[in-house]
Amino acid sequence: MKTVNTYIQTIGFTITALVAFAANSVLCRIALKDDFIDASSFTAVRLLSGVLVFLVLLSFKRKPLASNGKRKAGSWKAALMLFVYAIAFSYAYVSLDTGTGALVLFGAVQLTMIATSVLKGKRLHLAEWLGVLISFSGLAYLVYPTLTTPSLSGFMLMGLSGIAWGMYTSFGRGSIDPMRDTASNFKYTVPFVAVLVLVTFPAMNISLYGVVLAVISGAFASALGYTIWYSALAGLSEIEAAVVQLSVPVIAAIGGVLFVAEAISMRLVLACILVLGGIFMVLISRWKSAKR
Template identity: 55%
Template sequence: MTSLLTATTLKTTILTILALIAFAANSVLCRLALDENSIDAASFTLIRLLSGALVLALILVMLKRFSSFSQKPVSKGSWSASLMLFIYALCFSFAYISLDTATGALILFGSVQITMILLSLFSNNRLQLSEWLGLIIAFTGFVYLILPELSTPSLNGFILMSLSGIAWGIYSLIGRGSQNAIMDTAYNFLRTLPLLLIVAAFTFAQAHLSQQGIILAIFSGAIASGMGYAIWYMALAGLTATKAAVVQLSVPVIAAFGGVIFVAEAITQRLTLSSLMVLGGIFIVIASQYYLTKARNPN
């Protein structure tokens, strides 16, 4: 029993880390494309979701040849999850037209965390004092990291990014019930296609495309979004709503270190301290839930 629990915990940890890296990579790709004006927000969203749907459909076709995959429950996502995915992606792109990176990240991850924790509380999943402590430390570290770059956000940008965060929080909570993560994610992406056609019809005249913008959108959709979100759905099976909300606060830290590695940015004292606060807060929440579960089920 202990070895099985350890294996499950290890699997969830690895999947969560991979998903968080994908989220951070996705953020970098989105900001790079929109900052350099190589593509418009609507086109980026369209290509991102379409490429994600195509890659996941191909993966699904290949996996169906394996008997181990065919034995899994048939699960085709839901229209509600697809709608949340679409709202998240569309609002995210348009919000960054009027928000800088740090302000947008704070609004997005703050609203994700608040949404998931509030919905969890409404489901009678009460937090213990130690969990609240870890949550506060992690969020404080996140705010401390981006505080010097914060600016007053535009009202439109604030509303759009808040909607994006709320939608992603709901999408994550829906995913906790997934029994076939790859199939659910693939069908969720495919169900966004009718909505994408509507957006394309209204924004076609204002479309602005370049080779660089298209490539960045494809990488964002196929790898960071499509594969990354499938991995996230797998990880969610082993995460509570609170834990899933808190661990996502590590994404800006991962992205910041990605800047150090790939853009030769300096490791600052602020980055080091905030990273310790965020990761320490996450550790407190996870450790608290582990010991509380162990206390309730000693055997």
């Protein structure tokens, strides 16, 4: 039985992780849109900076007890999904605008995680389906003014990125030690990054500002954000974890209002109501099911 403190902790972890995801998206778009760095270099620096920050953090953390020492942290399949998500995400945003990319990415995440949940035998109630639909409608309404017909390659890459992220999230739901698992997942991406650098080295385009953006994205928004996300997943169902991520574009838009002095539009207000209302429906439905 979950306690009040557990619920509060889950909410805190979830909100923090979602803010990190929003920051990650903004950093990536800034870096790639203005050609401060190419997609492969951004991905490589992002993942390697995550590895480095974990080397520092784990040097201060006590080693696991002998009874837990046999458990292998992280996994190669999770690392592969992390790498596929990161590289496909970067290359997709070369040809997609912000709104279209967000819609394709989070649509793919929803479909992947809902399908995973159904395959595990967890059926969705009508209120949950309605909640998912309302939240996704809110996201579509928010990004509608910027929607364009996506290029086939950009659409497929962002769809692949969403599927990979949905699977990476599903792998993390059983994490016992989120920091060590996330650290290992980042460490296991190093061979993939090495191959990427060898293949794309002749076409690399790097600037100091682009590297700084990638480091911030990898060390903070990715490494720390994903660790917190794995911690949050312990208190979230598959469907809850899927639907709350629809709030990321909304959080990014609110960040634009707070930090970039963008105007508060009626579209943003209505989108927030729809997205958060749909999420609330899913959470309430899950809470009532748990009580029964």
